[in-house]
Amino acid sequence: MAHDHKLEIFRGLVKFKSNVSKIWGVLIFLTLVTTVEVILGIIRPAALVETSFLGMHLLNWIFIILTLVKAYYIAWDFMHLRDEKTALRRTIVWTPIFLVCYLIFILLFEATYIFEVFKDGFVKWNF
């Protein structure tokens, strides 16, 4: 069970000698990602802010992807999902992902529609 830990991260690229050193390794990685996020958040490079991809500018996509990367390592290494059985892991991970993707899709489409009604429709709200 939880007594035998899988000690390699990055798909086997880095292999730690003990569970404790793996924890510190993951901490260093998470800190690094957060630092990159904060630096990008303060500088806001014009090239990334001004290019838009799928309705959002590139910088926001970078933030969201980095967040998912962090979430992966917290769940896999701190919450020991890496050591759990595949069936349990998939149940825990894919159920929320499926439902949340659906919710995001519905709500953001609806919000964009309402935005356009406010903008182009005969609704006066900014007076």
Next chain:
Amino acid sequence: MDTTVTTGEEQNVWGGGNEPLGASYGKMMMWFFIVSDALTFSGFLCAYGFSRFKFIETWPIADEVFTHVPFFHGNYPMIYVAFMTFILIMSSVTMVLAVDAGHKMQKNKVIWYMFLTIIGGAIFVGSQAWEWNTFIKGDHGALETKGGRILQFVDAKSGEHVAIADFSKVIAGEREQHERKNGIWFMQEGSLPTYTVNEVVEGFKANPNILIRVENKDEKGHKIVLSREESLKKIADASQVVEGANLIHNEYGSRLFADFFFFITGFHGFHVFSGVVINIIIFFNVILGTYEKRRSYEMVEKVGLYWHFVDLVWVFVFTFFYLV
């Protein structure tokens, strides 16, 4: 026809005590709770996204809202939140080290790591309280129009924010707060802002190098600054002075921003708080040797799961409130 084969093992499958997912009852329940709680938080964050996309042209810019660091004056966007994030990740690390020490049955190590985790959680909750306090107080003040839009003031040359306290004229005269005792018992008003609308408007007219900044953004995502003539025209719409943020008024822009900020970070802070309380309970159990007698520190692992989950949620709140 291997269905006819009966072995001792197969009887065991239906005999109870089987763990097909390799997790004990308590751990499974903790995971169920975490999945459902994750869906609750996702619901909140998606609702936030909904409101944001609805008012995408006027949404406040987080970098301009959260710019304070305790004990330091000046403009430091993001620094303090980054510190809070680091504290929470750090306390997650000490928690996972406590779990690891628990597996090895090292009682004293578990005690120390649990203790550090609790300290980290307390620092985080304290920081959040400070952040709320700063947000509620506000820093520059603004005017609100009849339609509920926010007008902020900037310096014409530098484009920097100008606080209403810096240019408002003091006009003699008294404006009394309407309290319950003065009129009908069910009617009252909140605390009065430092300046009246008239004082701000007069001060604005007397200072030609101050311009109005509206909520709308241009194509590059910067808030639009009106020219002096437009500003003078716009200020006639002002109906009240707003200082700081609450659930009804928000000097930084859209009031929904403040509502979601209070609601989501409040709900998350409540989770951190209950996590600290649960950690303290387990901490004392460890000291008393409850798990030593049980020969299993699985309870530490279960609260650890909850604690990491709180950290996980913060990673998302951090992104969607402060970064994106």
